[in-house]
Ligand SMILES: [Zn+2]
């Protein structure tokens with residue numbers, strides 16, 4: 001392939017640019033490529049690399065969330081005596097009770113950071129049993145609805161049995177605690 | 178433990194800067210292989226860190242989770258059914274997990290694509306940070322990519338999302354290197370060998386210059402352009418040329434200027 005600029009020498013520099021989704025390709029010889037990008041071509045000059053970072057966004061749910069409301073009054077945590085102003089200054093809460101004390105201020109902030117306020121990860125073993133059963137039952141109930149709407153009655157019956165079993169276990173757990 | 182040993186533990190990523198600052202009231206438990214550390218009274222009361230090579234995030238999490246189970250047999254963690262584990266910083270709420278991967282990205286740095294990468298990665302709930310050295314320059318083109326969102330997703334989802342993003346970044350890095358190789362093959366080769374030359378023959382060299390040159394040589398080895406340098410040696414140098422580790426190897430405290438001299442000597446001997 002000949003150089004697009006001089007049509008004399010062999011093109012051995014191939015530059016692909018994607019600007020606003022429009023792809024243009026350039027095939028140049030060494031000399032023309034250098035001339036176009038100034039005499040001193042440093043390593044890794046802006047070469048309009050065909051980036052596709054936008055693809056990284058595929059499959060991810062866009063995060064949403066409000067902004068923290070303004071703070072009213074000077075609340076103090078009864079356990080560690082920290083104020084919300086203290087938290088604003090150093091970004092760290094004083095103790096776990098702070099999350100309850102400053103709930104109104106913290107929740108919008110947490111929502112903004114994480115996009116939601118519902119924990120979905122690991123649960124503590126000791127107190128987590130009840131929570132886990134409740135969470136599994138909720139999940140199965142959704143599945144049940146789904147199965148019924150698709151008229152998959154055999155699957156629905158199976159899910160119903162699973163829910164019953166979990167509800168029994170939940171009751172046992174609650175009676176024990 | 179003396180202060181050199183402590184700082185060198187930060188350089189090796191075994192403990193955090195936070196723990197070092199709070200040294201008098203803090204503690205760390207390390208395993209023999211130095212890939213597992215339990216920090217006490219860091220930012221939170223307990224912080225577990227498990228490091229595995231490569232992309233073995235799942236294995237690392239499973240290990241950390243087993244440790245967590247063991248600790249939980251004796252300790253009641255502060256937990257809320259909505260907010261999950263209650264950490265002292267609200268950015269760690271929920272799972273309390275920070276999964277991160279260290280990446281060497283010279284191609285994306287050279288093609289000036291890092292800023293694009295940073296803003297895109299931010300949009301999907303993750304962060305990317307350079308490793309800062311003595312100045313404010315990012316050293317050695319090494320970046321750390323981690324999840325920003327720790328609440329609302331399961332541990333597995335957090336890890337899977339991170340791995341998916343890391344794989345895209347690896348693709349982009351490969352592509353950036355190909356673009357440079359196609360457009361400036363001679364300049365690239367020249368730059369790599371000049372870097373190797375300085376590392377082999379310099380008499381005074383700062384940590385940040387050294388890390389940047391090591392990055393370039395490493396890129397040369399990874400791309401098969403430089404053939405007679407062992408990548409293991411480069412990894413070793415990456416730690417050993419840093420200020421505290423270097424002083425630890427020499428067994429004494431050394432002034433900055435003399436450090437530059439000794440660093441050059443270590444490099445010469447290693448790359449001979
Ligand atoms: Zn030409």
Ligand SMILES: [Zn+2]
Pocket residue numbers: 077078079080081082093094095096097098099
């Ligand atoms: Zn408090």
